Amino acid sequence: MAQVAYSQLWDEIEWVEPSWEPAFLKDRVETYYRERVEKSWRGGHIMRGRLPSAASVLLQSNDYLSIARHPTILSAQVEAIERAGNGLLMSAVFLQGDQPQLHLEAEFARYLGSEATVLCQSGWCANTGLIQAIANEYVPVYVDMLAHMSLHEGILSAGATARPFRHNDVDHLERQIRRHGPGIVVVDSVYSTTGAVAPLAEIVEIGLRYGCVLVVDESHSLGTHGPDGTGLVAACGLTEQVHFRTASLAKAFAGRAGLITCSERFADYFRCTARPAIFSSTLLPQEVAGLQATLRVIRDEDWRRRKLHDNACYLRDELTRLGYNLASQSQIISLESGPEPQTIVLRDALESRGIFGSVFCAPATTTNRSLMRLSVNATLTGAQLQRIVDACAAIRKEVDLANWASTRRKPRPCPLLS
Numbered sequence: 001m002a003q004v005a006y007s008q009l010w011d012e013i014e015w016v017e018p019s020w021e022p023a024f025l026k027d028r029v030e031t032y033y034r035e036r037v038e039k040s041w042r043g044g045h046i047m048r049g050r051l052p053s054a055a056s057v058l059l060q061s062n063d064y065l066s067i068a069r070h071p072t073i074l075s076a077q078v079e080a081i082e083r084a085g086n087g088l089l090m091s092a093v094f095l096q097g098d099q100p101q102l103h104l105e106a107e108f109a110r111y112l113g114s115e116a117t118v119l120c121q122s123g124w125c126a127n128t129g130l131i132q133a134i135a136n137e138y139v140p141v142y143v144d145m146l147a148h149m150s151l152h153e154g155i156l157s158a159g160a161t162a163r164p165f166r167h168n169d170v171d172h173l174e175r176q177i178r179r180h181g182p183g184i185v186v187v188d189s190v191y192s193t194t195g196a197v198a199p200l201a202e203i204v205e206i207g208l209r210y211g212c213v214l215v216v217d218e219s220h221s222l223g224t225h226g227p228d229g230t231g232l233v234a235a236c237g238l239t240e241q242v243h244f245r246t247a248s249l250a251k252a253f254a255g256r257a258g259l260i261t262c263s264e265r266f267a268d269y270f271r272c273t274a275r276p277a278i279f280s281s282t283l284l285p286q287e288v289a290g291l292q293a294t295l296r297v298i299r300d301e302d303w304r305r306r307k308l309h310d311n312a313c314y315l316r317d318e319l320t321r322l323g324y325n326l327a328s329q330s331q332i333i334s335l336e337s338g339p340e341p342q343t344i345v346l347r348d349a350l351e352s353r354g355i356f357g358s359v360f361c362a363p364a365t366t367t368n369r370s371l372m373r374l375s376v377n378a379t380l381t382g383a384q385l386q387r388i389v390d391a392c393a394a395i396r397k398e399v400d401l402a403n404w405a406s407t408r409r410k411p412r413p414c415p416l417l418s
C-alpha cells in the first residue's frame with residue numbers, strides 16, 4: 001500500500017532546476033550572510049582568521065593532557081583495526097556477550113565508582129539521549145543557563161519544560177525548584193565557554209533536599225580533575241549523590257565517544273529507550289581499543305594533570321595581573337571581549353603574534369558576549385606560556401581591554417576556593 005502511494009508521488013513530482021531554492025530556505029541562508037557575515041563580521045569570517053605556522057602556539061584543542069599522539073594509544077588503535085577492521089557496524093542495542101565495548105563499559109564503571117556506565121557515540125549523544133530518557137512534559141528540568149547545548153537539545157527532544165536558572169546561582173536554582181516542584185537539575189562541572197566551575201556541593205545539597213534527580217556533565221573535568229582523573233564529582237566526594245555523570249570523551253580522553261554513569265538497571269533501559277542509542281551505530285573497534293588504552297594512560301600518568309593545572313594556574317594568574325577579568329577556574333581560559341567585531345579585533349591581535357585560540361560566538365554564547373577561548377594543555381612549555389602572556393600584555397590598548405564589559409564587571413568568586 002505504502003509502495004503504491006510512494007510511486008504515485010514519484011510520478012507527480014515536478015522536476016525543477018537543482019539551483020532552485022524555496023523562499024523559506026533562501027531567506028534563512030540570506031539572513032545568515034546579511035546579518036552575520038556582512039553586518040557583524042564585516043565581510044570576513046569570525047571563525048576563520050590566519051592559518052597557524054609551525055612556530056605558533058596552539059590553544060584550540062581540548063586534548064588537555066596532550067595524549068592525542070600517545071604511542072601506546074595509537075598502537076592499540078592500529079592493532080584493533082588490523083584485527084577487527086571496522087567491526088560490526090550496528091547499533092549498540094544489539095551488543096552482548098564478550099564484546100570489547102561491554103568490557104570497556106565495566107572498566108569505566110570500576111574507574112568511576114558507579115554500578116555501570118554506558119558508552120555513546122559522542123558527548124552530544126550521551127546528553128541528548130540521557131535527558132530524553134529521563135525527562136518528559138511533566139518533569140521540570142532546572143538547567144544552568146550556560147550548560148552545554150546538548151543538554152538543552154535533550155530537553156527539547158524530551159518535550160520537557162526547561163526551567164533555566166542563572167549561571168552558578170544556587171539561590172535562583174532553589175527559588176525555581178520551590179516554585180515548580182521536584183524535577184531534574186542539570187549542570188556542567190566546568191563550563192565550556194568560560195572555564196567557570198560549578199558550586200557542585202551546594203547544587204547537589206539543594207537538589208537532593210527537594211527530591212530532584214541530578215545530572216552533571218563532566219566533559220571538561222573527566223581526566224583532568226579528581227583522584228586519577230575521575231572528575232570533579234569524585235573530587236568533591238559526591239559520587240554516591242549524583243545520579244548521572246555524563247562526559248564527552250573527545251576532550252581529555254582525546255577520542256570520539258561519550259559516557260554516562262548509571263545503575264545496571266538503568267543502563268539496559270537507556271540502551272533500549274534513548275533514541276541516539278537505538279537509532280545510530282555504535283563505536284568502531286579502534287575507538288573502543290583506543291579508549292581502553294587511554295583510560296590506563298589517564299589513570300597512570302598523573303604528571304600530566306599536575307602539569308596541566310600548573311600551566312593553567314600560571315596563565316590565569318598572569319592574565320588577571322594584566323587586567324583581564326577571567327571567569328575561569330580551570331584549564332579553559334576565556335578572554336571575554338563581548339560584541340563580535342571586538343572579538344575579531346582580539347583574534348587578529350593574538351594571531352598576528354602567533355597565538356591561536358578558538359572564537360566562541362552565537363549560538364555558543366549570546367550575541368554580545370562572544371569570546372576567545374584559550375585551552376591550556378599539559379605540554380605547553382615555559383617559553384610558550386611566556387609568549388601568550390607577552391602577547392596578551394602587548395595587545396591591551398589595541399583591543400581596548402579597559403572598555404570591555406567584562407573588564408568593568410566585578411571579579412567572580414571561585415567555588416573551589418570559597
Ligand SMILES: Cc1ncc(COP(=O)(O)O)c(C=O)c1O
Nearest residue numbers: 122123124148192219248249250
Ligand atoms: C560540556 C560539553 N558537553 C558535551 C559536549 C559534546 O561532546 P562531543 O563533542 O563528544 O559530542 C561538549 C563538546 O563541545 C561539551 O563541551
